[in-house]
Amino acid sequence: MPRIKVEVDGVTYEDDVEPRLLLVHYLRDRLGKVGTPIGCDTTNCGACTVLMDGLSVKSCSVLAVQADGRAITTIEGLGIDGQLHPMQQAFHEEHALQCGYCTPGMIMASLDLLRENADPSEDEIREGLEGNLCRCTGYQNIVRAVRRAADDMRGAAKEVTS
Amino acid sequence: MTTAPEIGSSRKRSEDARLITGKTQWTDNIQLPGMCYVAFLRSPHAHARITNIDVSPAKGRTGVIAAFAGQDFADEQGALPCAWPVTEDMVHPDYLPLAINEVRFVGEPVAIVVARDRYAAADALEAIEVDYEPLPPVLDMEEALKEGADLVHGDKGTNKTYTWVFEQGDNEAAWRDAPVVIERRYIQQRLIPSAMEPRAVVVAPVGDEYTMWSATQVPHILRTVLSVITAIPEQKIRVIAPDVGGGFGSKIGVTAEEVVLMLAARRLGRPLKWTESRSEGNLTVHHGRDQIQDIAIAADRDGKLRGLRVKLLADMGAYLRLVGPGVPLLGAFMYNAIYKMDALSFTCSGVFTNKTPTDAYRGAGRPEATYAIERLMDELAVELNLDPIEVRRRNWIKHEEFPYTTIAGLTYDSGNYEAATEKALQAFEYDKLRAEQADRRERGDPVQLGIGISTYTEMCGIAPSRVLGQLNFGGGGWEHASVRMLATGKVEAVIGTSPHGQGHDTTMAQIIADKLGVPWEDVKVLHGDTATSHKGLDTYGSRSLAIGGVAVVNACDKVLEKAKRAAAHLMEASEQDIEFANGAFSVRGVAESSLPIQDVAFAVNLAHNLPDGMEPSLDSDATFDPENFSYPHGTHLCAVDVDTETGFVKIRKYVAVDDVGKVINPLIVDGQVHGGLAQGIAQALYEEGVYDADGNLTTTTLADYLVPSAPDLPTFHTDRTETPATTNPLGVKGVGEAGTIASTPAVVGAVVDALRPLGINDVRMPCTPERVWQAIKDARGGAS
Structure with a gap:
């Protein structure tokens, strides 16, 4: 069984894993990091989105062995300093979630979206989140939340640099 | 101290804290010591006789604890319930949790494997041997x-389970x-509800008692029905719905998987978990809609409706689910919608x-009715050359004219x-868009503008128990709440x-x-936990606020009644002289007297005096x-651009003005409308379960x-009118379901x-696009 070394939310783990083990099952069943849910089995819904070395991936379509030597950030790795991440805060403020099942993936995908485009238009946000499905919100407040987070995060970046 | 009222304020949700941080307790997150995983083997045939089934080869696989076929539970699995025998002679075949002799839809479960992890369970399914003799589907x-x-x-001897007839008024004359x-x-x-959280079940047996977590x-x-099916006494079953990731009706059933996990856990004395995959769920979570509607209206030349005739065929699928047969009946009372007429035949x-x-999917019967009547009102407008x-x-x-008793x-x-x-x-700029439409028609613009209208109502707040009884439904429609004042003056409410x-x-x-x-x-x-919430009839039919919210009000009134008595005693005044405002009791006419309810709670807890x-x-x-249903209504207007060369439809503008009565939390109400619109639009443009x-x-x-994903949907313009319901003290x-019910006809109408x-x-x-393009091609006589 291959041995992998992977950093997840700032903690380094070393484990023997079956080659076929999905990253999302490794996170959930082996590490107990159940903040990342599973919504489908065909990579369509995006509920399981995490960041791998800062880029969003759907953790149901990544094998645990592919994460060897990488750094994974899940929803549980945000706001660990006791303060909500601006993206989490924006989702709360704008009522961008109802049942919340898509939310971890939606937040992680939105972070990657803003990494690529710090000031997206509404259409760009909609296109950017095409791989993440939500059944509750009709996306309207998610779009607003990402817009709000973009403003907040750019504002914060300006404060740091000025 | 006077505080701003909470009712009507856009409180940010307290639920969010755990949902945005990944601290949520979904059923699949639950891990118990010694827990094993269950996988279901399902029929690959739409219809077949099972001539042989042998689970023993699976038992030898690594990590496998047990394997069972339907026969192994033949004496204890009973049948899955249907609570709504809509007619006395309804044909109601047994719906076995695990099929034994015959399978009747692809995905029907026939056997299970119990193993130490989910991979081992899934692997061992392939070792089970089943011989099927296919039958014509x-x-x-x-x-x-x-x-x-x-x-x-x-x-x-028949494929018809029932025929339900409802005649009102003088149809012959109409x-x-x-x-x-x-x-x-x-x-x-046919629609597939597609809640984002797949179903999951965990059962933990302790002695002869059982705790079930279910995404329900x-x-x-569920607790009551499990007890009836398994003969485990109800007090020995605790059901917990932890965080549940959406339902839309799809999680109101009592399912084969819940029953089978219960039985297997009892047999093995171990905690068990099953979580469905999406593809497993699409096959086995109940589907929605799937009706053929033949509808006709009779009207006068001035457009006044005389009569409405509806003949429905409703696809039940292979078996009757919990409320499946009754879903079309919920629509029966809604075909006349907001319109006056002399006769109705359904x-x-x-x-x-x-x-x-x-079975029920968001709106359940009412979207179908609303769709048909609103489409037909458009046809009437065309026939009479009137604006719709x-x-x-x-x-x-x-x-x-309210209150108004309808033809139904x-x-x-x-x-x-x-x-x-x-x-x-006004918000839609209707006249302006009509003018643009005329211009584009005149110019022969390849992208044509269409305008759709839905002036809907619906019946929700399911339901007056008395009415459910008249419709032969096997349950009540009341709701329950408890309100507790803690020693420190904080409040716990159980709903x-x-x-x-x-x-x-x-x-x-x-x-x-x-x-x-x-x-x-x-x-x-x-x-959501029967150990803490001992009484309740759960969530569906837009009932939680209109019924459950009123139960909460009633419970608060009882708390105040007791607190007032205690306050009078503590303030040494007559109870008749005690007033309550802004969280404090006072003696009428005594300016300085004020006893906060928290102090009363503390004193009552001490019980010294x-x-x-x-x-x-x-x-x-x-x-x-409730004595009556509640009747949200509203007007939805939709503008679409239809590319007549590609058939592609794009929603350009969507205006929803809803009247849901008194609004407790505008933020949450808007969110419900957005999501409802998305699902109604999805039926109009995107979704179909295909065989x-x-x-x-x-x-x-x-x-x-x-x-639909984010780019498939427009930004909605939502607004409200607020005409309070008169049938409950909250006016809610x-x-x-309103958004889903209203939007489908507005979009297709457009x-x-x-x-x-x-x-x-x-x-x-x-x-x-393919269907629109084909319709255009056919209309043009095949010349594309």
């Missing part, structure tokens, strides 16, 4: 009803010499096919269709409804905060059983079943309106 409702048709249930008669057939395609909307109903036949069973708004206006109930026999307590429509027309995204924690706390005059932050709302005979508790239980000629579902994944009506100059009067849902 029944896939078309009309064919199924023909003489000599193949049968889904051979021993029943249709005799009617100057205008319009008949149409509409197809309500109905923990109380006939519905439920039909078995070799497909996944159907005008033809509606000539028929709707005027605001001064329901009494609509309140409404103002004129106000909602006026507001919507009987079980949320899965609706924000009950936040909303109910707002109601309690206002009623008891306590800070919103001081209220904790508990639900109570009125004679008063028990040391302010806690209360209350129920509410091939052999009865295989071909839309088993989210790649094939097109749940319910909002969970598509058809765009294509009307080509002579097109229908496009079958979903209006995919």
Whole structure:
């Protein structure tokens, strides 16, 4: 069984894993990091989105062995300093979630979206989140939340640099 | 101190804290010591006889604890319930949790493997040997009803489960010499609810007691029915609906998987978990809609409706689910919608096919009815060369006519269709868009503009128990709440409804905060666990606020009644002189007297100085059983651009003005409307559960079943009118289903309106580019 070394939310783990083990099952069943849910089995819904070395991936379509030597950030790795991440805060403020099942993936995908485009238009946000499905919100407040987070995060970046 | 009222304020949800940080307790997150995983082997055939099944080869696989076929539970698995025998002679075949002799839809479970992890369980399924003798599948409702048709249930002699007839008014007179008669057939395609959280079940046996966690909307109903099926006494079953990731009706059943896990856990004495995959879920979570609607109206030349005739075929799938047969009946009372007419004739036949069973999906019966009548009102407008708004206006109930008893026999307590429509027309800029439409038609623009209208109402707040009894439903419609004052003056409330995204924690706390005059932050709302919420009828039919919220009000009133008595005693005044405002009791006419309810709670808890005979508790239980349904309404307007060269439809503008009565939390209400619109639009444009000629579902994944993503939907313009319900003290009506009910006809109506100059009067849902393009091609006589 291959041995992998992977950093997840700032903690380094070393484990023997079956080659076929999905990253999302490794996170959930082996590490107990159940903040990342599973919504489908065909990579369509995006509920399981995490960041791998800062880029969003759907953790149901990544094998645990592919994460060897990488750094994974899940929803549980945000706001660990006791303060909500601006993206989490924006989702709360704008009522961008109802049942919340898509939310971890939606937040992680939105972070990657803003990494690529710090000031997206509404259409760009909609296109950017095409791989993440939500059944509750009709996306309207998610779009607003990402817009709000973009403003907040750019504002914060300006404060740091000025 | 006077505080701003909580009711009406856009409180940010208290639920969010765990949901945005990944601290949520989904059923699949639950890990118990010694827990094993269950995998289900499912029928690959739409219809087949099981001639042999052998699970023993699976038992030898690594990590496998046990394997069972249906026969192993033959004496204890009973049958899955249908609580709604809509007619006395309804054909009601047994629906076994694990099939034994025959399978009747692809995905029906036949065996299980229990193993130490989910991979081992899934692997071992392939070792189970099953011999099937295929039987001819029944896939078309009309064919199924023909003489000599193949049968889904051979021993029943028919594929028809029931015919339910509802006649109101003088139908003969209404249709005799009617100057205008319009008949149409509409197809309500099969939908797959697609809650984002797949179903999951965990069962933990301890001695002869059982705890079940399930991704369910109905923990109380589930507990009762599990007890009936398994003969485990109800008090020994605890059902917990932890965080539940959406339902939309799909989690109101009592499912094969829940029953089988219970039985296997009892047999093995171990905790078990099962979590479905999406493709497994698409096959086995109940489906929605799937009706053929033949609908006709009779009208006068001035557009006044005389009569309405509806003949429905409703696909039940292979078996009857919990409330499946009753879903079309919920629509029966809604075909007349907001319109006055003299007669209504409704006939519905439920039909078995070799497909996944159907049951309630967001709106349940009412979207189908609303779709058909709103589409037909458009046809009437075309026939009479009237504006479609005008033809509606000539028929709707005027605001001064409420309360109004409709031809279906329901009494609509309140409404103002004129106000909602006026507001919507203005926001939409209706006249301007009509002018643009005329111009683009004139110019022969290849992209045509269409305008769709839905002036809907619905009945929700399910339901007065008395009415459910008249409809032969096997349950009540009341709701329950408990409110407890803790020693420190904080409040715990227990509600009987079980949320899965609706924000009950936040909303109910707002109601309690206002009623008891306590800070919103001081209220904790508990639900979804039969050990803490001992009584309730759960969440569906937009009932949680309109019924459950009123139970909360009633419980608060009882708390106040007790607190007032204690306060009078503590303040040494007569109870008649005690007043309550802003969370404090005072003695009338004594300016400085003020005793906060928290102090009363503390004193009652101490019990050192109570009125004679008063028990040391302010806690209360209350129920509410409504006298009537509630009737949200509104006007939705949709503008679409239809590319006549590609068939592509783009929603350009969507205006929804809804009247859901008094609004507790505008933020949450808007969210419910947005999500409802998305699902109604999805039916209009994107989603369809499709079977091939052999009865295989071909839309088993989210790649094939097109749940819309963000770029597929527009930004909605939502607004409200507020006409309070008069049938409950909160004045609320319910909002969970309104958006879904209203939006489908607005969108399809817009598509058809765009294509009307080509002579097109229908496009079958979903209006995919291919279907629109084909309709245009056919209309142009095949010359594309």
